[in-house]
Each structure stands twice: as C-alpha cells, then as structure tokens.
Amino acid sequence: MESTEMTVGDLIDRLSACDHSAPVRHAMNPFFAMAHRLEQVVQVADETGQAVVYLAEGWSEDTQLGHLPHEVAVQLAWQAPVQAPPRRPRRTAGGK
Template identity: 55%
Template structure:
C-alpha cells in the first residue's frame, strides 16, 4: 500500500479506488487519526460535498473510536519511529526489615 505522495497533497477518489481495489473486499475499514497519539476509528459515512469554489469533495467521516492504531501501522505511516522494548532485568527481592 502506498502512502500519499507529498508532491500531490490530496488523494483523489480514483486513486483511493485504485488502492482499495487491490485489497480484500471483506476487510473492515478503519481511519487512523492523530499521529502523536494514534487512535483507530470506524468509518461512519462517505459524504459527497463541494468546496468554496464548487470543486467536488468527498468526506470520509469517522465514527466510534476503537482504540490504538497498531504500532506497526503507526511506523508504516511514518508517525512513529520503530522501537524495541528494552530488555527486562530481574528485580531484586526486598528484604524484610530487621534482618
């Protein structure tokens, strides 16, 4: 799957259809939002509209928030750097007082 090309700031319906047509038609659609605290949302609606100049637009409206975006998705979106959990060390046991 391709990320949006920074040289063309907006994705067209045709480009979206092209990208979606390569995927499983039974896959659930989610919206990833907020790169600093990535959350997943259900897609609630697809709304046709127009901007101030009359140019056609399509809005994808988010629905319920479902939880966090999986870390690998946030990395692929370039919202987060790849990270590895620090190694776990064995904790020392506390000694009872008076010994």
C-alpha cells in the same frame, strides 16, 4: 500547480488491491494515534465549487477502537520501528 491531494480515483485504486471483505478503519492524529471505524462517505462542494469527499466516523460509542496498532503507526511513519523497553515495576517506600 498540480494537486497533491488523494482523489477518489486514487483511493479506489489503492482499495482495489485490498481484501474486499476487510473492515475499513481510519487512523488519526500521529501524536496520539487512534483507530476509528468509518461509517459515512459525504460529497459536498467546497468554497470554489469543486467536489470534495469526506470519510467520517460514526456517532456510536464503539466508533473509536483504541490506540492504533504499532505496526500501522510504523508503516505510516508516525512511530519508529523500535518500541521503548517495558517499564520496571516501581519500588515501594520501604526499598522493596
């Protein structure tokens, strides 16, 4: 059975088409989509002895950048291309 995991070579190929001066971010959790700065690349052997590379965020307080931009979530197919309409202000207890 052929692996469907992205390899380091696949990642290099995809990144080579990008602007080399652009910062690298990590999009996480499609149900509560957040953006994170990448700070570390670690290679280890898994339980079968195969090399695995992990991309990780750092420890600093500003590692999590906030909500993932809507355009990114759409391209990842994590959100629909149409956003919900803005909410109207709530009425106060006097009907005003």
